[in-house]
Amino acid sequence: MLVPLVVLAVFTAYGHADLPVTCYYEDIRGTWTFSETERLGDNTLDCEGPLGPVVYTNTFTLDFPNTVKDDLGNEGTWTMISSQGFEVNINERSYFAFPYYEGNWISSTSYCNRTLYGWSRDKTVRNWSCFSGEKTTAVPPRLSQGYKAILPDQLYREDQGLINKINSIQTSWTAKSYPENEKYTLHDMFLRSGGPSNPQESLPTPPVSSEELLARVSLLPENFDWRNVSGVNYVSDVKDQASCGSCYVFASTAMIEARLRIATQNQRQDDFSEQDVVSCSALSQGCDGGFKYLIAGRYAQDQGFVDSSCNEYTATDEPCDTDQSCARTYVSEYSFLGGYYGGSNEDMMIEALVMNGPMGVSYYVYSDFYNYNGGIYHHTGLRNEFNPHLPTNHAVLLVGYGVEPTTGEKYWTCKNSWGASWGESGYFRIRRGTNECNIGSFSVEATPIP
Numbered sequence: 264m265l266v267p268l269v270v271l272a273v274f275t276a277y278g279h280a281d282l283p284v285t286c287y288y289e290d291i292r293g294t295w296t297f298s299e300t301e302r303l304g305d306n307t308l309d310c311e312g313p314l315g316p317v318v319y320t321n322t323f324t325l326d327f328p329n330t331v332k333d334d335l336g337n338e339g340t341w342t343m344i345s346s347q348g349f350e351v352n353i354n355e356r357s358y359f360a361f362p363y364y365e366g367n368w369i370s371s372t373s374y375c376n377r378t379l380y381g382w383s384r385d386k387t388v389r390n391w392s393c394f395s396g397e398k399t400t401a402v403p404p405r406l407s408q409g410y411k412a413i414l415p416d417q418l419y420r421e422d423q424g425l426i427n428k429i430n431s432i433q434t435s436w437t438a439k440s441y442p443e444n445e446k447y448t449l450h451d452m453f454l455r456s457g458g459p460s461n462p463q464e465s466l467p468t469p470p471v472s473s474e475e476l477l478a479r480v481s482l483l484p485e486n487f488d489w490r491n492v493s494g495v496n497y498v499s500d501v502k503d504q505a506s507c508g509s510c511y512v513f514a515s516t517a518m519i520e521a522r523l524r525i526a527t528q529n530q531r532q533d534d535f536s537e538q539d540v541v542s543c544s545a546l547s548q549g550c551d552g553g554f555k556y557l558i559a560g561r562y563a564q565d566q567g568f569v570d571s572s573c574n575e576y577t578a579t580d581e582p583c584d585t586d587q588s589c590a591r592t593y594v595s596e597y598s599f600l601g602g603y604y605g606g607s608n609e610d611m612m613i614e615a616l617v618m619n620g621p622m623g624v625s626y627y628v629y630s631d632f633y634n635y636n637g638g639i640y641h642h643t644g645l646r647n648e649f650n651p652h653l654p655t656n657h658a659v660l661l662v663g664y665g666v667e668p669t670t671g672e673k674y675w676t677c678k679n680s681w682g683a684s685w686g687e688s689g690y691f692r693i694r695r696g697t698n699e700c701n702i703g704s705f706s707v708e709a710t711p712i713p
């Protein structure tokens with residue numbers, strides 16, 4: 264495949280593969296032809312250039328909600344990853360590709376009936392190849408503009424008026440000033456809450472819970488927290504992502520750290536390197552954002568996580584210099600809760616949390632959230648920033664849930680990556696049962712190999 268110069272220019276200018284591509288579910292759903300090179304590579308295979316000689320050609324039909332069939336009738340599954348990419352799993356192989364686009368975050372055109380480049384490998388993560396996909400039906404080019412907020416070059420300032428208002432109109436949660444955030448620019452704060460987000464045409468409707476699921480959930484504890492299961496803590500310490508849009512990495516490492524503790528009864532207490540992912544992953548955009556599914560899932564399966572000492576966190580898009588002699592930790596399985604992007608709901612989250620361990624969740628950070636001090640957060644709407652096409656921007660680790668004894672209000676408990684002095688010792692609680700800020704729709708699970 265030819266990569267036009269305009270795309271290469273964007274890569275060079277940003278120093279990282281920043282991907283301002285927007286393709287919706289219905290753009291990708293349909294029949295594709297995947298052209299694949301020979302299957303002799305390993306996980307160092309670089310697919311970001313022109314496609315080599317084509318050895319395999321497959322036709323896959325992607326359908327609702329997550330089924331895929333080849334032309335022999337073999338079946339598999341597929342999922343969108345937000346509106347930025349898609350993964351197809353069929354015939355013992357896994358394919359991931361970014362759709363084709365031209366432009367940058369200020370203005371771009373997505374051509375959703377072809378891919379930019381993709382990696383394919385078998386289920387055991389061997390026999391890698393590169394591929395490119397072309398859809399058999401036309402999809403009109405999609406123009407996107409201004410999803411990277413063009414923020415004035417100035418320092419973030421605390422707004423005491425907003426804080427007072429939050430504290431006067433409701434009692435569910437309290438707000439306070441964080442003067443330490445005034446060292447950040449507006450753009451830094453934008454990155455701390457997730458960075459550039461991809462719009463969705465419409466929000467997915469969460470699936471309706473079956474009677475069986477509701478019956479199982481009713482048997483689970485009313486309050487649960489992985490920091491204290493019969494007096495034992497399975498969650499690693501709170502970290503700080505600083506002024507880098509790397510929340511998706513911190514949510515991913517935090518999940519694998521916690522699930523390793525659970526799997527080994529705290530024999531393994533790893534502290535994984537977020538910088539390794541920020542600097543070395545071709546599946547994400549470093550400090551400009553990325554997705555938990557591709558990091559806690561695909562990257563952790565393909566490349567594995569290393570100890571933080573193998574590449575210390577700098578919160579910058581520096582070149583990859585991870586110590587390659589470091590041992591790596593892999594995951595055996597990963598999935599969106601419910602089986603595909605947008606396929607989960609809050610009942611499923613309760614069951615999976617208790618049965619399997621902490622998981623990565625995403626939600627939308629409104630500006631009142633920066634000032635969260637404690638209590639059960641809900642979006643106050645005090646600033647006019649309703650944006651229905653941006654379902655989520657920030658990723659965190661879900662560790663528990665409960666019911667407030669005095670008010671009966673239900674909540675989720677999440678570990679943030681804004682340091683231990685933010686919120687409730689680095690954690691926050693957020694309203695449960697109403698899909699607050701879309702927290703219920705995009706959960707990711709992955710199973711580490713101890």
Ligand SMILES: *[C@@H]1O[C@H](CO)[C@@H](O)[C@H](O)[C@H]1NC(C)=O
Binds near residue numbers: 303
């Ligand atoms: C898989 O890779 C091995 C070498 O690593 C090679 O011998 C084998 O032929 C490959 N299998 C396929 C189906 O290409």
Ligand SMILES: *[C@@H]1O[C@H](CO)[C@@H](O)[C@H](O)[C@H]1NC(C)=O
Binds near residue numbers: 377397398399404
């Ligand atoms: C994609 O669709 C456009 C029409 O919008 C068409 O011009 C183009 O040829 C198609 N590309 C492929 C690879 O099918």
Ligand SMILES: *[C@@H]1O[C@H](CO)[C@@H](O)[C@H](O)[C@H]1NC(C)=O
Binds near residue numbers: 491493494
């Ligand atoms: C853990 O929970 C139990 C029961 O709620 C409580 O008595 C205990 O103090 C908690 N331990 C810690 C370390 O918070």
